[in-house]
Amino acid sequence: MKKMVLLFLLFIWVGLASNSNLIKASLFSWIVELLERDNPYVQIYIDSKEYQDIPKYVKKYHFTRNCLDADLLFVDTIKDLPKECIYGHKVFVTKYIDFVQNRDKVVGAFFLQKGRPTLIFNKRLLKYFGIVLPPKYDKYID
Amino acid sequence: MRYVGLKKYLYFLILIFIMFLLTAFLYIKFDQVLQTTSDEFQNLKVHEIEHNALSISRILRFLVGDLSSSSGDILKILRKNDLLRHTIDTLLSAFINDENRYVYIVYEDKGHNFRYLADGSMDKKERGFFGQKFFPLQEKKWQKAFNLDRTTIFMQESIDNLWITMLAPLHIFKNIKSFLVIDLSTMAYKNVKSIFLKLKHFLKYLIIFFIAIFLLIATLYFFLYREYRRTFLDPLTGAYNREFLTQLEKNIDLQKYIVAMIDLDYFKLINDLYGHDVGDEMLKKIAKTIINTISYKDILIRYGGDEFLLLLQKDKKEDFKSFFDRLHRNINETALSLRDSSTLKTTSSIGINLMPNLEESLSDAIKKADMELYRAKNSGRNRFKFYETQDRKVGGYISFNKISQLVKEGNIELHFQPIYNFRTKQIDRYEALARLRDGDTLYLPHQFLIAIFQTNVYREFAKQVVRQAFEVIKKERVVISINFNKSDFLDEEYFKTIKELIERNKSYRQFLILELLENEELKIDDEKILDKIKYFQRIGCKIALDDFGSGYSNFNYFLTLEPDIIKLDGSLIRQLDTNPNAKKLIQSIVLFAKHIGIETIGECVEDEKTLQIMERLNIDGAQGYFIGKPMPYLQREPFEVFGRIDTDAA
Incomplete structure (x- = not known):
């Protein structure tokens, strides 16, 4: 019975969640898996209007309000982020322009454009953090 | 039902x-x-x-x-x-x-x-x-x-x-x-999709609406049906009751039915000897037998205690005598098993009126059938009798069996009454009138036709008349008209018989005129009859309307039947000399007929003066004793009885 109720709630949840939110959530999980696959206690910081709903859909990670504690940071703009949170942290931005202009600070950009999810990894910072992505994801590296 | x-x-x-x-x-x-x-x-x-x-x-x-x-x-x-x-x-x-x-x-x-x-x-x-x-x-x-x-x-x-x-x-x-x-x-x-979806929603609501209406009408129908049965059906026998008869009387077309009264003989004795329960059971059984014998188009009404009124549709393949033989036999064979294992049977008497359309109303037609039932009972019960009109009784009684025998033996004689053509001053056609000969006695149509109407004998009679008429046409090359009732053609068998005969005489069809009698109304919408009559017209025969200006005739016939000839009613022709209105009426009919190309013939011309007036009125032909009486031969010259007259002087 419990399973049935859960299944029912899942259907309701899937029904209510829009396509773009589900895409975002699944990609978000995918990014975390790629970058922090060896870290079972990954902490994530989100300061983004674009991604503020992610915690509702992704429950398996720990979300923190303190950027210093975070392993991964998702921010709309890097300007508002304290300097000590930038360096040594894997920062993701949600605008392509931020990615282009802060190639020495952000590890990648992740956003929806024209309804399509767009994910770009910064080659230099990936190397800096010693992250090696499987070859099939090469096309996402810029 | x-x-x-x-x-x-x-x-x-x-x-x-x-x-x-x-x-x-x-x-x-x-x-x-x-x-x-x-x-x-x-x-x-x-x-x-x-x-x-x-x-x-x-x-x-x-x-x-x-x-x-x-x-x-x-x-x-x-x-x-x-x-x-x-x-x-x-x-x-x-x-x-x-x-x-x-x-x-x-x-x-x-x-x-x-x-x-x-x-x-x-x-x-x-x-x-x-x-x-x-x-x-x-x-x-x-x-x-x-x-x-x-x-x-x-x-x-x-x-x-x-x-x-x-x-x-x-x-x-x-x-x-x-x-x-x-x-x-x-x-x-x-x-675009939203417009279609709105339409789809509309269709959905329409379906729901139809289902609701359907259920509503079905419910209404169910209640009405129940009420109808309660009001118009006899609860014991399942036949209609008198209330139904009252309703039926208002809109029945008597032309389509024959009326029969059925009474169970000595039924009171059954009630007295075996009790009313047995009597009721017997009545139920008899009613069931009658319902099973008749078709769904026929109407069975429980008229009284043990008396049933049967309205039988005329369009049956079986002739009425055979039908009533069967019905009478079936009623008599109906047996009710009693508790002591014995069976109870009863006999019946039936009075039949074959021509209810000659009566003013259904009540009158029922009265005639009832009179015949009374006669059947007085003649010893357990029989059926056909009602005969007063005219027929005056002319002498002739039984169905006798007529049947005479027809089978071919004792039909055709007499020909000449029709005078005003233009050629010659006799140019004849009306064939059938007679039945029994030794020295000669029976006129009204003395035997009613008794055999719609029976196999009637069909055989018509067949012989048409065949004899064609024999004369072939031999003498003269135009002959034969009388028909319009309702004759309701009988499929009859129509088939006449059709076959006419089709067989392909070269002589143009010499045959089908003269439709005016003793019954032909409803304009009775397309079945119209189609059949028009069929004969299409294949070359001519159609004449008898007694026009009286009875059921009306101007609508011009448009629906499109006859080739109309025969002006004798009662009007007789008044030509004395009644100016009759003259005016004839004048109007002739004018209208001429206008649409229909030939006119005046009937019952009995004197010279009438003949002269008719010629002045531009009527095409004349028929009557003054021209010539119906004779067993073809009268070649007009006015043989009265001597030749100077028609040019008229």
Whole structure:
């Protein structure tokens, strides 16, 4: 019975969640898996209007309000982020322009454009953090 | 059983059901219609997009064509030239509207990545930068489009608010493969779809409405049916009751029925000896027997305690004598098993009126049948008797069996009454009148026809009359008219017999006139009869209307029957000399008939003066004792009895 109720709630949840939110959530999980696959206690910081709903859909990670504690940071703009949170942290931005202009600070950009999810990894910072992505994801590296 | 008045509800119910089926069919097929419309709409939009793509590539060619060809690498040019990039973006943005949501150019780099070359999106968040990687969701389709280098269109299923994406190759930049991409929003499609969905909803409500109406009428029908049975059916026998008879009397067409009264002999004794329960059971059984013997078109009414009224449809294949033989036998054979294992039977007496249409009303017709029932009872019961008219009784009684025997032996004689033609002053046709000879006695039609009406004997009689008439026509080459009742042709067997005979005499049909008697009304809508009569006209026979100006005749016949000849009623002709109104009436009929090309013949001409007036009135022909009486031979000259007269003096 419990399973049935859960299944029912899942259907309701899937029904209510829009396509773009589900895409975002699944990609978000995918990014975390790629970058922090060896870290079972990954902490994530989100300061983004674009991604503020992610915690509702992704429950398996720990979300923190303190950027210093975070392993991964998702921010709309890097300007508002304290300097000590930038360096040594894997920062993701949600605008392509931020990615282009802060190639020495952000590890990648992740956003929806024209309804399509767009994910770009910064080659230099990936190397800096010693992250090696499987070859099939090469096309996402810029 | 006939549920008079209830049928309309049943028809309405059927109509609602058909409408429900139609609507349901439309509803089921609606998705298919929507799909077709959507496909058509898609084609329309695709055509529009292609047109846009063509316009954009032309302008682009104009903008960058020279630059691209001179230096060879558009990417380098664009990287350096902010103004050109901005111009292209602005150009693309001009094509963005509510339906064309995104318009942009994508190229494939050397690493087979897709990158933005230009983007018309005004929203910063949506705008792709020059050189930015582009990740399509349906990558394989994109790859295929780039590889084939041709226009490709595909539906977007996983992107919110996007309907179709179209890729059109731009063959204007050297060294790179670029495509103009237009993402079409779902708005336009949604608009079309919402109209259809509204229509579909309407159909759904219509179906519900029809179901509700259907149920409502079905319920109404059920209650009415129950009420009808309660009001008009006898609860004991299941036959109709007197109340039904009262209703029926108002709208019955007596021409279509014969009336019979059935009475069970000594039924009171059954009630007295065995009790009313047994009597009731017996009545039930007898009623069931009668209902099983008659057809559903016939009407059985419980007229009194043990008396039934039967209204029998005339259009039966079986002749009435055989039918009543069978009915009488079936009633007499009906047995009720009693508790002591014995069986109870009863006999019946039946009085039959074969021509109720000659009576003023159904009540009168029933009275005549009742009189005959009384006679049957007085003659010893357990028999059926046919009612004979007063005329027939005056002329002498002749039994059915006797008529049957005389007809079978071929004792039918044709007498011919001459018809005088005013124009040729000659006799140019004859009316054949049948007589039945029994030794020295000669019976006139009214003395035997009623008794055999609608029986096999009647058919045989008609057959012999027509056959004899054709024999005379063949021998003498004269025009002969034969009398028919209009209702004769209701009888399929009769019609078939006459039809076969006439068809067989192909070369002589034009000599035969079918003279329709005016003793019964022909309803204008009685198309069955009309069709049959007109059939004879079509194959070459002529149609004459007898006794026009009296009885049931009316001017409508001119239009419906389109007769070739009308025979003016004798009662009017006789008054020509004395009654100016009769003269005027005849004058009007003749004028009208002439106007539409119908020949006129006056009947019952008994004196010279009448003949002269008729000639002055421009009537075409005359018939009557003054011209010549019906004789067993063809009278060649007119006025044989009175001596030749000078008709020119008239």
